[in-house]
Amino acid sequence: QISLMNDLGADTKGGGKSSAAADKVVEEIRAKGGKAVANYDSVEDGEKLIQTALDTFGRIGVYYICTAMLWLSELILISNLIQRVHLRGSFLVTRAAWNHMKNQKFGRIIMTASAAGIYGNFGQANYSAAKLGRKYNIHCNTIAPVAGSRLTETVMPPDLVASLKPEYVAPLVLWLCHDQCQENGGLFEVGAGWIGKLRWERSQGDIVRQKNQPMNPEAVRDQWEKICDFTDATKPTNIQESLQSIVSVLSRVESEGEVGANPTA
Amino acid sequence: QISLMNDLGADTKGGGKSSAAADKVVEEIRAKGGKAVANYDSVEDGEKLIQTALDTFGRIGVYYICTAMLWLSELILISNLIQRVHLRGSFLVTRAAWNHMKNQKFGRIIMTASAAGIYGNFGQANYSAAKLGRKYNIHCNTIAPVAGSRLTETVMPPDLVASLKPEYVAPLVLWLCHDQCQENGGLFEVGAGWIGKLRWERSQGDIVRQKNQPMNPEAVRDQWEKICDFTDATKPTNIQESLQSIVSVLSRVESEGEVGANPTA
Ligand SMILES: NC(=O)c1ccc[n+]([C@@H]2O[C@H](COP(=O)([O-])OP(=O)(O)OC[C@H]3O[C@@H](n4cnc5c(N)ncnc54)[C@H](O)[C@@H]3O)[C@@H](O)[C@H]2O)c1
Ligand SMILES: NC(=O)c1ccc[n+]([C@@H]2O[C@H](COP(=O)([O-])OP(=O)(O)OC[C@H]3O[C@@H](n4cnc5c(N)ncnc54)[C@H](O)[C@@H]3O)[C@@H](O)[C@H]2O)c1
Numbered sequence: 407q408i409s410l411m412n413d414l415g416a417d418t419k420g421g422g423k424s425s426a427a428a429d430k431v432v433e434e435i436r437a438k439g440g441k442a443v444a445n446y447d448s449v450e451d452g453e454k455l456i457q458t459a460l461d462t463f464g465r466i467g468v469y470y471i472c473t474a475m476l477w478l479s480e481l482i483l484i485s486n487l488i489q490r491v492h493l494r495g496s497f498l499v500t501r502a503a504w505n506h507m508k509n510q511k512f513g514r515i516i517m518t519a520s521a522a523g524i525y526g527n528f529g530q531a532n533y534s535a536a537k538l539g540r541k542y543n544i545h546c547n548t549i550a551p552v553a554g555s556r557l558t559e560t561v562m563p564p565d566l567v568a569s570l571k572p573e574y575v576a577p578l579v580l581w582l583c584h585d586q587c588q589e590n591g592g593l594f595e596v597g598a599g600w601i602g603k604l605r606w607e608r609s610q611g612d613i614v615r616q617k618n619q620p621m622n623p624e625a626v627r628d629q630w631e632k633i634c635d636f637t638d639a640t641k642p643t644n645i646q647e648s649l650q651s652i653v654s655v656l657s658r659v660e661s662e663g664e665v666g667a668n669p670t671a
Numbered sequence: 672q673i674s675l676m677n678d679l680g681a682d683t684k685g686g687g688k689s690s691a692a693a694d695k696v697v698e699e700i701r702a703k704g705g706k707a708v709a710n711y712d713s714v715e716d717g718e719k720l721i722q723t724a725l726d727t728f729g730r731i732g733v734y735y736i737c738t739a740m741l742w743l744s745e746l747i748l749i750s751n752l753i754q755r756v757h758l759r760g761s762f763l764v765t766r767a768a769w770n771h772m773k774n775q776k777f778g779r780i781i782m783t784a785s786a787a788g789i790y791g792n793f794g795q796a797n798y799s800a801a802k803l804g805r806k807y808n809i810h811c812n813t814i815a816p817v818a819g820s821r822l823t824e825t826v827m828p829p830d831l832v833a834s835l836k837p838e839y840v841a842p843l844v845l846w847l848c849h850d851q852c853q854e855n856g857g858l859f860e861v862g863a864g865w866i867g868k869l870r871w872e873r874s875q876g877d878i879v880r881q882k883n884q885p886m887n888p889e890a891v892r893d894q895w896e897k898i899c900d901f902t903d904a905t906k907p908t909n910i911q912e913s914l915q916s917i918v919s920v921l922s923r924v925e926s927e928g929e930v931g932a933n934p935t936a
Contacts, residue, residue: 552917569921573886577879580888587892594898595873595913598920599886602876603899607906608860611867614842621838621864623845627852634857634868636906641872648860652817655863656834 549582550604551575552597574599607639608648613655617662814847815869816840817862839864872904873913878920882927 428444435442443462447454552558553575554567562570578596581587593604612632615621626633642648693709700707708727712719817823818840819832827835843861846852858869877897880886891898907913 552914566918570918574880577886577888577891581891581895584888584892589895589899592899595876595917597917599880599924600876600878600917600920601891601894601898603874603901605872605901607870607872609868611860611865613865615839615864621842623842623849626842626846626866627849629866630846630854633859633866634854636868636870641901649817652860652862652865653831653835655865659864 548593549575549578550593550595552595570598605641605643607636608642609634609636609639613659615659617659813858814840814843815858815860817860835863870906870908872901873907874899874901874904878924880924882924 425444425446428446432442432444443458445458447458551572552570553572554562554570555572558570559567575596578594578601582589595602595604610632612629614625614629614633642651690709690711693711697707697709708723710723712723816837817835818837819827819835820837823835824832840861843859843866847854860867860869875897877894879890879894879898907916
C-alpha cells in the first residue's frame, strides 16, 4: 500500500502555502515502513492531483477529501471557504477521479462535512455520487468529525484539542474505504471514539389547499402546528420517494374530502 | 408593498441573459395594482442587487433567493451550478443584505434547496444565518419546492409541469416572510398543496474504543450494525448538542466499563 499525501499547507484562512504538512506525514509513514509520496497541489487543481496519483501508482482506489475550513464564527468566513475550497475542491477532485474509478470498477470517496453544516443547509455531492457510483462499485459517504487539529486549536481549549485525537476518527475512514464495506450515501458523526449515523426525518405535514380554490398563506399559518408535528414522521431515503408522495397529493386533492391527509400514508 | 424582481434571465444551463423573465413578473404585479421594479443583475453581484433595492425602497425586509439550477442528471452539472450560482449567489446576496437587516433589526431570508440535496450532502448557510440572525430578528429558513417551471419542464412530463403549480409553493414563502412567523432554521418540502418539515435523526451509535488502547478499523467493522441502528434515535437540533455529547465520551471511556454506551443517554 502506497499513499499519496496531498496538502497545500495552507493556513487556517486558506492563504499561504508550505510543503511541511504533507512532508511530515510522508516521513511518518516511511519511518513505519510504509510507502508514501507528497503532493502540494491545491485540491482546486483536481486534475493535477489525480494525475500525480496515477503517475505514481497507476490507479486510484481511495481518496479522502479533507481540506481546511474554519468553523463558523462569522458568516463571511464560512461561505468563502466552504464554497471556494471545500465544495469546489471536493467536486473537482471527484470529477478528475471519476472516469478512472469507473473504468477500474472500484472507488471509495469520503467527503468531510462539519456538524455545523449537517444541522443546516444542503448540498448534493454526496447523494449524487452515491447514486451514480452504485453500479460501478464506487461508494460515497460523508463524515462529520470532531478532532483536535490546526483548525480546531484556534477555537477549542488546549486540553480538549489534545484529548480529541484524530486517531479516533481515522479508523472510521479506513473502514469506509475498505472493499468489504458496502455502506453508500451515508453520513456519520465521529469523534472521541464514538460513531453515530444520521438520517432525515420528515413530518407527515399537511395539505393546505382545497380543490378549485387558490392556496393562501393564511391556510399555511393556520396549519403550521400540524405541518411541523413530527408524530409518526417518515424517513424518506431518496428523492424518488419524496417526489412520488408529493405528486400523489394532486389526485388526493382532486378526489376531495381528504384535505389534511398525509401524502405518504 | 413594493417588490424588486431580480432575474438574470439565464437559460437552464446558467448561460445567456435576458430581461424578459423579470419584466413579465413586474408587469403582472403592476396589472394587479401592485408596485414592482425589475432588476437583471446576477445574484453573484449581490452588492449591486441589494443597492438597487435600497435605492428604490430605502430598506430590505425580505428577499427570496431562487436561482436556476438543473436537476441532477450528471455529476458535472450539479456541482458547476450549485457551487457557482446557487451557493455562492445565496451567500453573496446574504452578505450584502446582512448589515442592513442587522441595523433595521428585521430580516427574513428564504433559501432554496432541492430534495436531491436534502437527502445528500450538507452546507452551512441556513444554520449559520439562522443562528447568527436570531438576536436581530433575522430568520432564515430553507424550502425544497417541487413545481413546474422552465427548469422542470426539461425533466418532467408536460401534464405534471402544468399540475404542479408554483402557486402551491408561494404561500409557504409568504408565510415564512411574515413578521408574525417565528420559524427559524427550518427546512420544508413543499409542492402540490402539501407542506412537510424535515429534521435530522441521529442513531445512538457506539463507542468503539477502550481506555488506553488504540482504536482500530476492525472494531468499527464489528460494531457497524449498532452504529447504524436507529432504535431510540435522538434528534439533535444544533451543533452544541452534538459536540457536548461527543466530548462526554472522553470521560466515559476513562471511567471504563461503559464501552458501547450511548453518549447522548
Ligand atoms: N477537526 C474538526 O473537529 C473538524 C470538525 C468538523 C469538520 N472538520 C473538517 O475536516 C477537514 C480537515 O480539518 P482539520 O481539522 O484536519 O484541519 P487542518 O487545518 O489541520 O487540516 C486541513 C489541511 O488542508 C490543507 N488545505 C487547505 N486548502 C487546501 C487546498 N486548496 N488543497 C489542498 N489542501 C488544502 C491545509 O494545508 C491543512 O493542512 C476540514 O474539511 C474541516 O472542515 C474538522
Ligand atoms: N421547480 C422545482 O420543482 C424545483 C425543485 C427543487 C429545487 N428548485 C429550485 O428552485 C429554484 C428556482 O427554480 P425554478 O424551477 O423556478 O427554475 P426557473 O429556471 O424557472 O427559474 C430560475 C430563474 O433564475 C434565474 N437566474 C439564473 N441565474 C441567475 C443569476 N446568477 N442571478 C439571478 N437570476 C438568475 C433564471 O434567469 C431563471 O429565471 C432553483 O434554485 C431550483 O434549484 C426547484
